[in-house]
Amino acid sequence: MPSILTCAIIDDEEINRLTLEHYISLTSSLKLVESMDDALQGLNYFRAGNRVDVLFLDVQMPQLNGLDLLRILPDPPIVILTTAHEDFAVDAFDLRVTDYLVKPFDYARFSRAVQRALLQHETPAPAAAPAPTIAAAAPDNDLFVKVNSKMVRINFDDVLYIEALSDYVVIVTEKQKYIVYTTMKSLDARLRFDHFVRVHRSYIINLKRIEAIEDGAAVVPGGQHVPIGKSYQEAFFGKLNRI
Template sequence: MQSLLTCAIIDDEEINRLTLEHYISLTSSLQLVESMDDALKGLNYFRAGNRVDVLFLDVQMPQLNGLDLLRILPDPPIVILTTAHEDFAVDAFDLRVTDYLVKPFDYARFSRAVQRALLQHETPAAAAPATIVAAPDNDLFVKVNSKMVRINFDEVLYIEALSDYVVIVTEKQKYIVYTTMKSLDARLPFDHFVRVHRSYILNLKRIEAIEDGAAVVPGGQHVPIGKSYQEAFFGKLNRI
């Protein structure tokens, strides 16, 4: 049986705390242990030796903001930022934040963030090198070389593993990201990206045809579908 992840909330707006408290109550893998209305209380809470597995943390708060709190804490828990603005993604990346929720977010988006936290909790070594940070809608900030690049994942055709890096392929451009396929696969928050081969993750929404054991994507490119992946792949397709 999977153990519960203990969690805390720090947010100065009551409606946001109540929303998060409700979402946590709906999630069988989470147990709320503390809900606080300012970051100074959170700082004192952790300095007193209290620990949780996951922290839902607002960014903009009076006296001490959420990012500064993370910079002060020597050993913070898994952190999911909650904010009304999307301008903090680079800071989130630098602070190794697991996910980044822009208010108002719904339960589905909250659940995807929790799933990423669960994966990180189960495999911390694989999840630690953050290479992507969530942004609104279907965008992600991805670390390409030394900078964070915003990519609309609706435009991604497939992702290919090459040695110790992966290549994210769109119709117009390729992005080289220094991470493993396993780590990237675990951190992608989209259900329509499916592992179809040891070396490929495919965007199901961009498939134009399937022939000769491969998916055809725009530009006539063929993405191989490995035999051991075929059952799961075809189970995901909408077919008649």
């Protein structure tokens, strides 16, 4: 039986809370247990011993902002940040949030964030390290990724997809995410693996890990849906015909 995640909202703008409450009501895997209008209320809520699986958290709020709340909480839940600004992405990754939704976001984007939360909840894994860079190529299907002072080898056969996020890309495997400080254009130019195909302005997918194609998206392990942009469909399906 699919997991049902309890969740809470902290956002000082009523229209944003109502939008999230509506999206949550449409999502069978989520159950809303609390909706709060400021971070201080949220701080008191968690300090009182209350727990949820997922927290939808606004960044800019009076008195205490969402990022500072996360810095205070000793053991925060899975966090999906919601903000009208992209400027907080680096701080978000430093705080190991699961996703970063830039307002206004639609239900499809919200659903992708929920899929990430479900995967993280069901398959606990080390959080992604902040802002590594791809530093060098290795033989076979590997690339080295520089994480702080350590070089980490990634087997790209294990990569499900790559998603662009502002000046970063997120390399997603079944067990871990790697936040890479580079642009999608630059990464796309360096990937020399034939089984990686650009399917959207924000996504590159590993053809070997596709389990199904439905509703204009490729489905990869964990039930995650990667959208296939209309301008990429011809090349994508042509590539599928050759594997």
